[in-house]
Amino acid sequence: MVSQTALPDLLGVSEERVDDNRLYRTLDQLLPHKAALEVHLRNRLGELFELEYDLLMYDITSTYFEGQAEGNPLAQRGYSRDNRGDCKQVCIGLVVSRCGMPLGYEVFSGNTADVTTVEHIVEPLEKRYGKSDRIWVMDRGMVSEDNIAFLREGNRRYIVGTPKSMLKKFEHEMLKDDWTNIRDGLEVKVVPWPGRGDDDTTEDSD
Numbered sequence: 001m002v003s004q005t006a007l008p009d010l011l012g013v014s015e016e017r018v019d020d021n022r023l024y025r026t027l028d029q030l031l032p033h034k035a036a037l038e039v040h041l042r043n044r045l046g047e048l049f050e051l052e053y054d055l056l057m058y059d060i061t062s063t064y065f066e067g068q069a070e071g072n073p074l075a076q077r078g079y080s081r082d083n084r085g086d087c088k089q090v091c092i093g094l095v096v097s098r099c100g101m102p103l104g105y106e107v108f109s110g111n112t113a114d115v116t117t118v119e120h121i122v123e124p125l126e127k128r129y130g131k132s133d134r135i136w137v138m139d140r141g142m143v144s145e146d147n148i149a150f151l152r153e154g155n156r157r158y159i160v161g162t163p164k165s166m167l168k169k170f171e172h173e174m175l176k177d178d179w180t181n182i183r184d185g186l187e188v189k190v191v192p193w194p195g196r197g198d199d200d201t202t203e204d205s206d
Helices: 007-011 020-049 118-129 145-153 164-174
Strands: 055-064 089-096 102-109 135-138 157-160 180-183 186-192 201-205
Touching: 020 102, 020 118, 055 118, 089 118, 102 118, 118 145, 164 186
Parallel strands: 055 135, 135 157
Antiparallel strands: 055 089, 089 102, 180 186, 186 201
16 A cells, blocks of 8 residues: 555654644644744745745635634634635735745734735735835735825835726826737826826726
C-alpha cells in the first residue's frame, strides 16, 4: 500500500493517527505564528520563483458554518456570497500578487462591510513588508471617500473601481469622445477628480 502522507516521516506520527481532527487542531498551534509564517513564505517563494510584489490585489470572500458556531465570536450573519443568509459566517480578506500568489490574509466577523477593512489590511502589510513602490488594486466595494483619503495621504498608488453612486460626478467627462483604445475591448481616459483641481485625476475604463 502506497503511503498517502509524509507526516510519519516528518513528525513521527503514524499514518493511522493522522485524521481531520488532529490536522485541524494543529492549525490552532500555528495561528499565533501567522505573521512570521507569511513573511517566511513570501521571502522563500520570492526567491524560488522570482515573484513580483509591485501590484497587490485585495478582495474579500466569506465562508459559512453549518450549525450555531457558538465557539467562534467572529461567526455572525451578514451579506452571504453563498446565498446562505440563514447561516453564520466569517469574512476573509486576501491579498495576492499579480500572478495570484497569496501574500497575506485576515479573518473578519461575518457582518463586516468590505469598505471598512481597507486600513486593517493595508497598514499591517506595509509594516510587515514596507511600502515599496506598490500599486493596490481593489474593487468598487472597497471604495469610500475615507478610504481614498487614506490611500492618498500615504502617497500610495492604487487602482479602484468607481461605485455607481460616484459615477455621476464624472458623467460630463465620460460622455466626451476622447477615449484611448488600449487593446480590443478596452478604452481608458484620465479625467480630473471633480472639485479637486487638475493635479487630482482618476482613470476610467470602458
